[in-house]
Amino acid sequence: MLRVIQEKLEVIQEKFQRNQQRSQAITSTASLARHVQHLDPHGEPVVGTSRTTAQKFMRGEPVCLRLFRAYAEALELDWQELAGLDRDDVPMDDDFGDEDEDDDISGEISFYVSRPTVEEKCARILRNPGSLLRLKGSQKMGKTCLIAQRIRPWCDEAGFRFVRVNCRIATEPTLQEGDAFFQWFCQEVSKALGLDPVDVSEYWRSRRTPLRNCEGYFEKYILKQAAASGFVLCLDHIEELFEQPVADEFFAMLRAWHEQAQDIDCGWRAVRMLIAYSWQDLAIQDRRSPFANVGELVKLPELDTEQVKTLAAQYGLTIADDRLQRLRQFVGGNPEQVAKFFVEVQGRAPEAFDRALEQSATMSGIFAEHCRRLCMMMREQPELARGFIKVLDAPDGLLLDDPMLVERLCGMGLVRLDGDRVSVRCELYRKYFTTYRKYFTTYSPLVQ
Numbered sequence: 001m002l003r004v005i006q007e008k009l010e011v012i013q014e015k016f017q018r019n020q021q022r023s024q025a026i027t028s029t030a031s032l033a034r035h036v037q038h039l040d041p042h043g044e045p046v047v048g049t050s051r052t053t054a055q056k057f058m059r060g061e062p063v064c065l066r067l068f069r070a071y072a073e074a075l076e077l078d079w080q081e082l083a084g085l086d087r088d089d090v091p092m093d094d095d096f097g098d099e100d101e102d103d104d105i106s107g108e109i110s111f112y113v114s115r116p117t118v119e120e121k122c123a124r125i126l127r128n129p130g131s132l133l134r135l136k137g138s139q140k141m142g143k144t145c146l147i148a149q150r151i152r153p154w155c156d157e158a159g160f161r162f163v164r165v166n167c168r169i170a171t172e173p174t175l176q177e178g179d180a181f182f183q184w185f186c187q188e189v190s191k192a193l194g195l196d197p198v199d200v201s202e203y204w205r206s207r208r209t210p211l212r213n214c215e216g217y218f219e220k221y222i223l224k225q226a227a228a229s230g231f232v233l234c235l236d237h238i239e240e241l242f243e244q245p246v247a248d249e250f251f252a253m254l255r256a257w258h259e260q261a262q263d264i265d266c267g268w269r270a271v272r273m274l275i276a277y278s279w280q281d282l283a284i285q286d287r288r289s290p291f292a293n294v295g296e297l298v299k300l301p302e303l304d305t306e307q308v309k310t311l312a313a314q315y316g317l318t319i320a321d322d323r324l325q326r327l328r329q330f331v332g333g334n335p336e337q338v339a340k341f342f343v344e345v346q347g348r349a350p351e352a353f354d355r356a357l358e359q360s361a362t363m364s365g366i367f368a369e370h371c372r373r374l375c376m377m378m379r380e381q382p383e384l385a386r387g388f389i390k391v392l393d394a395p396d397g398l399l400l401d402d403p404m405l406v407e408r409l410c411g412m413g414l415v416r417l418d419g420d421r422v423s424v425r426c427e428l429y430r431k432y433f434t435t436y437r438k439y440f441t442t443y444s445p446l447v448q
Contacts, residue, residue: 002062002068002079002083003060003061004060004082006372008082009058009059009060009376011077012075012082013379015076016028029054029380032054032057032071033053033172036071053067057071058380060369060372061373112146113142113303113311113314114150115146115301118146118300119150119151122135122146122150122154122274123158125295126155126232128272130260130262130269130271131258131261131273131295131296132254132258132275132291133272133275133296134277134294134295135147135274135277135298136299137299138300138411138412138413140334141300141302141336142300143276143278143300144236144276146300147164147236151274152164160229160231160232161226161229161231161232162192162232163193163231163232163233163234164192165185165188165233165235165236166237167235167237167238175244175245175246176244176245176246177245178210178246178249179213181244182210182213182250183201183210183214185214186203186214186217186218187200189233190221190222193222193231195226200217210246211249211252215253215257223268223271226270227270230270231270233273233274234276235254235275235276237276237277237278238276238277239278251291254275255294257271258295275291275295301333302332302333303328303338304328304333305325307333308324309321311335311338311339312342315339315343315346317345323353323354326357327341327353329427330357330426330427331360331367331426332425332428334413340366341357341360341366344366362432367428371433371436374412375436375440378440379439381408383405384405384408387408388415388433391422391423392424392434397422398422398423399420399421400422406422409422
């Protein structure tokens with residue numbers, strides 16, 4: 001795995017700017033993902049990678065060697081310079097696996113901290129035939145762990161079959177063409193249900209739209225096979241589809257299924273839908289959820305102090321209550337950030353806790369990489385940087401007259417909303433972004 005070193009991230013931004021001025025094809029993360037050509041595990045050329053992987057490359061996060069080189073070549077940049085390697089340093093290629101590492105349904109944090117209120121609400125919603133549950137939260141808030149360790153076992157106990165479709169594994173060519181995508185979706189659901197393999201194309205009619213053909217396949221095959229027990233259709237990482245050509249038609253189909261399921265005699269009542277997505281991705285893309293006002297929404301809250309204490313115990317740590325309170329006030333209740341801190345101080349003297357907390361808002365601190373990613377996001381979206389600076393400069397919070405901007409900043413986890421007043425979410429962000437303000441205002445002409 002390779003990552004772009006910190007001092008070369010600006011080189012990529014400058015390349016995008018020059019491409020925009022010259023009206024060249026690759027001017028954004030999305031266009032970079034679309035234009036990259038790489039080899040699949042069988043050595044065949046494939047055009048297009050996921051936007052998530054391209055974003056990792058752009059933010060200096062690790063990606064596999066083959067894609068790292070492909071992105072650099074697409075931008076006409078030297079991949080070894082971007083990675084900070086000498087000419088003689090030629091790393092071995094990574095294994096040919098899925099391009100996204102986090103396909104594993106249990107792989108967000110090492111331990112899951114129970115949120116009884118959230119879990120009970122999810123179970124109550126999914127008990128209802130034809131229900132639609134929207135599970136919303138910032139990245140790394142524990143959505144996937146909640147699904148794996150609470151919702152899926154609950155489905156087994158309740159007698160519902162559980163079907164998870166990971167939208168991250170759909171290839172870019174599949175996402176570009178309606179028939180290919182809807183057939184892929186049908187195959188994924190059939191495979192997850194353990195149904196006998198069939199040729200999905202046999203259910204396709206040339207005179208019908210891909211949406212209608214997909215509905216026909218479900219009605220004639222899947223619902224007949226699985227209607228007796230019903231099943232929970234979990235669409236995880238659905239934010240991957242937001243900017244794709246198939247998105248509007250696919251989301252319209254899901255909404256229509258949910259609406260039809262309100263009819264007591266309708267076969268679609270066998271399908272309970274669970275839609276999990278990142279609030280952060282909606283914030284970055286400046287759009288609202290395609291499922292707004294459909295079904296029921298469950299937001300994943302931050303961990304409270306007692307839950308932080310529980311997580312500490314799972315890491316074998318006994319920490320005084322006053323220290324835990326300071327930690328939560330400083331970093332907030334994001335499970336990943338809290339867990340990362342516990343890993344850092346595990347097995348060390350109590351004084352290490354205070355020292356790590358003091359240093360955490362620096363460029364060498366525990367959360368430096370996380371904060372740099374937020375910097376990159378704001379540099380890509382100047383209006384977010386401009387809005388956040390206003391909040392940063394108001395110690396007691398302030399009113400922002402742009403509701404969509406507030407929602408986007410909340411979605412990124414940068415701010416919290418108390419009534420109508422917006423304030424910086426935690427002391428970590430206030431200290432870090434005050435100190436390194438120039439890093440997220442660079443190349444942002446709207447920020448003065």
